[in-house]
Amino acid sequence: MTLGHTLSRVTLIATESLTKTYGGRVTALSDLTVSVEPGIIGLVGANGAGKSTLIKILLGLLPPTSGRVHVLGLDPTVDPMGVRARVGYMPEHDSLPPDLSAAELVTHLGRMSGLPKTTARERASEALRHVGLYEERYRQVGGYSTGMKQRVKLAQALVHDPDLLLLDEPTNGLDPAGRDAMLALVQRIGTEFGISVVVCSHLLGEVERICDHLIAIDGGKLLRSDNVSAMTTSTDVLVVEVSEGSEELEQRLLEMRLPVTRDGHALLVPLEDDLTYDRILTAVADLDLPLHRLDQRRHRVAELFADREAAHV
């Protein structure tokens, strides 16, 4: 009896005691057991936590050392071509030839997924339109901005109409506005397009906003896998980011009796009432700091992971 039969038909990805070691020494994944349903899944972990290894195993590019894995009801170790026909993959690193136009590249890759010539061209145009690159699609990719390149990478993952998208750090190298736009796009794909998405990120705060389910791994081990709705929001926080002078602002907010905490470059302030916004804006204006970002974030999910992750750091 295979793993796929024991689980319900709607299971998107299921792993059982999945382990991957390189040369018997380096352990990339260790005894990972997860099961997720279709939707938007966040795969969170620090760099080197094993996210990319997991994706390569899901695609059937790497064989696991031990354990079992199913994607869309198929076993990628047995039928990698069947899995790859139904999955779209967006790699983390730069992967676009600079001297082709986006339209040519996405059309070509569509044909590599088995689309007939005319269909590949039509779907490439459509995919590029959906990611917001319609006018520019005949320009050479080499002249594109980082944000546009990320969109081309997303379009090539969509062109053959997959049932599952695997996105490895889709917000890499983007500015805050670009990150928000990319995440909104991913959310749209997961909800309106009806395609399940796995989003890898080392930033929990980023993906938790758009995900139905979160998987956190660290050092190849599972920290937690749960539905976001199960980690219900209790209070909201405001995320404040300034290009410079974070310390000054933190000091000023503390003086104003706001219980501010740091999260990387960002400052987190619990949202008590609408006045909190005004008080932060006043502080930023007083100090004459360049405000990068001020928005609302669910609070508790981050906390749930923070305690566990802190133990491993």
Added chain:
Amino acid sequence: MSSPAGVIHDIGYQRYEGERLGRGDVFLALYAASLRTAFGLGRSFKAKIFPWIIVGVVAIVGIVIMAIRAQTGEVVIKYAELPEVLGTLMVLFVAIAAPELVSRDLHSGVLPLYFSRPLRPADYALAKLSALVTAIVLVWGGAQVLVFIGAAFSVKGFGNVMNELADAGLGVVYTALYAVVFGSIAILVASLLKRRAVAAAAIVGSFLITGPIVAMFYILPSETAHQLAQLFNPASLVGGVGDWLFEPSSSNEELGIGPFGPLYALVALGLIALCVTLLIARYRKVSKS
């Protein structure tokens, strides 16, 4: 139910329920795209310069031989000699085309986009190799066809034209042997190097570096050593196979291959098999990284 003119309807995302092609069609699509790449078609003007200079030179040589043959009936170069005479150009051609076909994909990092699709690494490698071999056969075989056209006008009688056709056909087959040997070496070398310029130099180097070994064997005071000398360079190796096939009773015994014709053929086939095996192993490894 007609909608007012000038209104754009966003029909949203469309799922695709239509046909999906199989392994063979995907291979052909990659092969056809790669064959275009070998000649710089669909690319910038810069990518077209070098391949088309070589195509031009080979075509001119073919036209000159054709004209001489048609005007005077004189056989300046036999069909089978043509790829040998233009061998240096063939080395240059593979040194330009092979990096364009494979090093470029390594450099841009596009391979993960290929290998996350239902495309086998071996199919990728073989499509690229087949495209390069086809490109060589098109150019050098094309020159042989030109010579045949000249000959067809100069010889009298249908029987003689048929004889010419048989000779020309064998010549093209021989060109194909050159193409497979040169192509598989060049693609293998290029698949190991990301930078196109470095790969081009390495390919030319891999053909040049074995030249002195051949020369060394010729210095040895042994006829057998002389007869085996040509085994050690890809170009002279194929030349040796040609001598065996087309000049069984060569008058020039001193530089000949003696009784080792079958050995030359065997080594040539072994070299092709080795290169193709290593090439496929290389891409199996690349697909996992």
